[in-house]
Amino acid sequence: MQHDLFDTNPSHPSDPPLPPDERMSLLRDQIRRHDYLYYVQDRPEISDGEYDRLFRELVDLEQAHPELLTPDSPTQRVGAPPLDELGKVPHERPMLSLDSLVDQEDVLAFDQRMKRELQADDIDYTAEPKFDGLSVELVYDRGTFIRGATRGDGSMGEEVTLNLRTIRSLPLQLRTDGHPPSHLAVRGEVYMRLDDFHGLNRLVVERGGEPFANPRNAAAGSLRQLDSRITAERPLVVTCYEILAMDGTPPPSHVDELDALASWGLPVPVLRRHCASIDGVMAFHRETDQSRDQLPYEIDGIVVKVNRRERQEQLGMKSRSPRWAIAYKFAPRKEITKVHQIIVSVGRTGTLTPLALLNPVEVGGVTISRATLHNADEVARKDVRDGDTVKVERAGDVIPAIAERVPVPGETRAAPFSMPDHCPVCGAAVAREGAYIYCTGQAACPAQLKGAIEHFASKPAFNIEGLGKKTVAQLIDQGLVRDLSDLYHLRHEQIMELEGFAERSAALLLEAINQSKTVSLDRFLLGLGIRQVGRHIATVLAREFGSLDAVMSADQERFLAIKEIGPEISSSLVSFFQESSNRQVIDRLIRSGLTITQTDTHHKDASLPLSGKSVVFTGGLAGLSRNEARALVEQLGGTVSSGVSKQTAYVVAGTDPGSKLEQAKRLGVHILDEQEFLTLIKDKERD
Numbered sequence: 277m278q279h280d281l282f283d284t285n286p287s288h289p290s291d292p293p294l295p296p297d298e299r300m301s302l303l304r305d306q307i308r309r310h311d312y313l314y315y316v317q318d319r320p321e322i323s324d325g326e327y328d329r330l331f332r333e334l335v336d337l338e339q340a341h342p343e344l345l346t347p348d349s350p351t352q353r354v355g356a357p358p359l360d361e362l363g364k365v366p367h368e369r370p371m372l373s374l375d376s377l378v379d380q381e382d383v384l385a386f387d388q389r390m391k392r393e394l395q396a397d398d399i400d401y402t403a404e405p406k407f408d409g410l411s412v413e414l415v416y417d418r419g420t421f422i423r424g425a426t427r428g429d430g431s432m433g434e435e436v437t438l439n440l441r442t443i444r445s446l447p448l449q450l451r452t453d454g455h456p457p458s459h460l461a462v463r464g465e466v467y468m469r470l471d472d473f474h475g476l477n478r479l480v481v482e483r484g485g486e487p488f489a490n491p492r493n494a495a496a497g498s499l500r501q502l503d504s505r506i507t508a509e510r511p512l513v514v515t516c517y518e519i520l521a522m523d524g525t526p527p528p529s530h531v532d533e534l535d536a537l538a539s540w541g542l543p544v545p546v547l548r549r550h551c552a553s554i555d556g557v558m559a560f561h562r563e564t565d566q567s568r569d570q571l572p573y574e575i576d577g578i579v580v581k582v583n584r585r586e587r588q589e590q591l592g593m594k595s596r597s598p599r600w601a602i603a604y605k606f607a608p609r610k611e612i613t614k615v616h617q618i619i620v621s622v623g624r625t626g627t628l629t630p631l632a633l634l635n636p637v638e639v640g641g642v643t644i645s646r647a648t649l650h651n652a653d654e655v656a657r658k659d660v661r662d663g664d665t666v667k668v669e670r671a672g673d674v675i676p677a678i679a680e681r682v683p684v685p686g687e688t689r690a691a692p693f694s695m696p697d698h699c700p701v702c703g704a705a706v707a708r709e710g711a712y713i714y715c716t717g718q719a720a721c722p723a724q725l726k727g728a729i730e731h732f733a734s735k736p737a738f739n740i741e742g743l744g745k746k747t748v749a750q751l752i753d754q755g756l757v758r759d760l761s762d763l764y765h766l767r768h769e770q771i772m773e774l775e776g777f778a779e780r781s782a783a784l785l786l787e788a789i790n791q792s793k794t795v796s797l798d799r800f801l802l803g804l805g806i807r808q809v810g811r812h813i814a815t816v817l818a819r820e821f822g823s824l825d826a827v828m829s830a831d832q833e834r835f836l837a838i839k840e841i842g843p844e845i846s847s848s849l850v851s852f853f854q855e856s857s858n859r860q861v862i863d864r865l866i867r868s869g870l871t872i873t874q875t876d877t878h879h880k881d882a883s884l885p886l887s888g889k890s891v892v893f894t895g896g897l898a899g900l901s902r903n904e905a906r907a908l909v910e911q912l913g914g915t916v917s918s919g920v921s922k923q924t925a926y927v928v929a930g931t932d933p934g935s936k937l938e939q940a941k942r943l944g945v946h947i948l949d950e951q952e953f954l955t956l957i958k959d960k961e962r963d
């Protein structure tokens with residue numbers, strides 16, 4: 277069905293020129309219409325060049341007549357200065373989550389339950405894709421987009437209005453011909469299309485950054501930026517699927533609700549279907565699962581909703597999810613192939629990861645030739661060996677995983693896989709931390725060098741201004757820096773040759789490197805990048821030992837005698853200083869003319885932003901391991917404890933949190949989700 281969109285007949289060339297205000301208003305309407313056709317309807321009517329001309333003309337007119345500029349002009353999507361932090365806003369109505377089902381029987385049982393509770397024989401449902409992105413609230417007042425927020429904890433979210441404004445498929449103005457309510461809050465999903473995601477990752481990698489693991493992370497990272505100019509460069513899209521609140525009577529069914537949203541100019545799921553019964557839902561699930569690899573974006577299932585609002589209201593909700601809707605997920609995509617060989621890769625933090633090289637196999641439209649086995653315990657648990665037949669699984673992530681081994685009757689198997697006791701890259705000894713095995717070579721290991729130097733140069737360590745990720749990558753790729761001490765032998769003309777450097781910037785960098793030659797012991801220890809040694813522990817060590825020699829000659833027992841140091845930290849310290857390559861790097865650093873001073877008062881314990889605060893984690897974290905999370909807290913002087921009490925400063929609740937979350941709620945302890953925790957850490961690091 278095609279709507280006759282905004283009334284924007286282009287003016288005829290022979291018409292007399294319009295006064296600027298009218299011309300500007302006409303141009304805005306035209307641009308909005310073309311934005312809608314291009315981004316929402318996916319059927320552009322004019323070429324990019326013609327669009328650019330309209331846009332340019334409007335920008336020029338707005339510059340010539342700044343008094344006629346309106347905030348809802350399509351030119352005003354970007355431009356605000358970066359924020360210090362994302363503010364918190366309450367949602368107009370709670371943003372609920374959905375119960376997830378995977379098995380067909382459970383979905384049939386859901387249908388039975390609906391029939392029973394509604395005392396009805398026929399129930400019609402709506403089915404639509406479950407977009408794999410992040411959910412947002414969009415608020416329109418008198419047709420103008422005024423505010424948007426992430427879901428947060430469901431009742432409060434982070435305000436991301438400026439960032440949302442940069443999304444071209446999000447109308448800044450609702451269409452008046454659809455008579456939108458004077459006040460409207462809608463819920464939608466922000467996500468990234470697959471081709472855009474891969475394009476973004478290529479760019480990130482070119483610039484020396486870490487690629488995003490999957491489109492969902494990329495979308496979340498892009499939307500939660502403090503600088504909307506960064507978001508504007510990220511190819512985000514939005515689709516709306518629920519009215520959270522509105523003036524007037526809401527539409528009588530979900531079908532009508534989506535039609536209404538569409539008539540107001542909002543993008544809605546294209547693949548939606550009205551199903552007369554649960555059989556129709558099953559068919560939609562089957563068809564969508566089959567075609568999901570052809571879709572330009574990731575979906576992880578379908579969402580099934582009882583169509584009629586009156587029935588939805590009758591069914592009501594549970595504490596966090598409605599009774600009238602479910603997510604009917606797809607089984608993860610798995611294929612069978614053979615492991616050619618298991619190899620071990622070393623990441624930038626030194627973690628050794630077993631990787632299975634596979635006979636190439638297509639899983640969900642992507643050819644896969646390697647899969648992660650995560651860690652030694654995982655390999656042992658799954659008992660995967662060279663030559664085994666396995667099921668590989670891809671859940672939208674860039675690196676697929678091995679789901680399980682498939683026993684083949686009569687097969688002769690290779691010997692069990694075991695992790696090496698030396699780093700395959702640098703040959704240093706390996707050590708174990710929980711399920712993870714890591715190389716103790718650290719800064720001396722080429723695989724870890726980039727990460728090590730970035731850490732060395734970072735603010736709390738050697739604080740070398742101007743030595744960021746990009747420059748570090750250039751220095752290493754050009755072979756100018758092979759270990760930490762090489763930084764102190766760089767020459768002006770070598771830096772000048774790096775891309776982006778000129779006379780003055782090279783001199784500034786050299787000056788910053790030179791200044792870092794006088795460094796306090798705690799910063800020096802921190803800069804070495806010893807595992808488990810963050811700002812807090814580095815300060816404790818400097819205070820306890822007073823000199824580098826004393827730290828280097830201490831044994832396990834001596835470290836353990838310090839209150840703040842437990843067995844993991846002490847064994848990490850001992851194995852670091854035992855490794856001869858590390859001792860050599862330290863030696864070379866000292867010979868490069870470093871002067872180590874007594875602990876600088878600036879970093880005294882008590883001044884660390886989390887000192888005296890204890891943090892408790894419950895549930896799984898998506899983006900980092902427990903150890904990494906602990907390290908972040910400790911670097912800022914905080915401690916991680918296992919039990920929640922009134923004294924606990926924060927409880928970080930991941931997925932499937934345990935009883936600790938309940939206890940935190942009871943005691944009124946500040947609760948954070950993973951993102952909020954990371955934001956907190958970032959904020960505190962800046963303090």
Ligand code: IVH
Nearest residue numbers: 372373374404405406407411465517579598
């Ligand atoms: S409806 C009360 N519809 O899936 C109904 N959710 O927990 C609330 N999602 O966080 C959600 N696509 O972010 C709905 N078509 C869709 C969806 C959808 C994706 C997300 C949503 C929510 C999660 C389920």
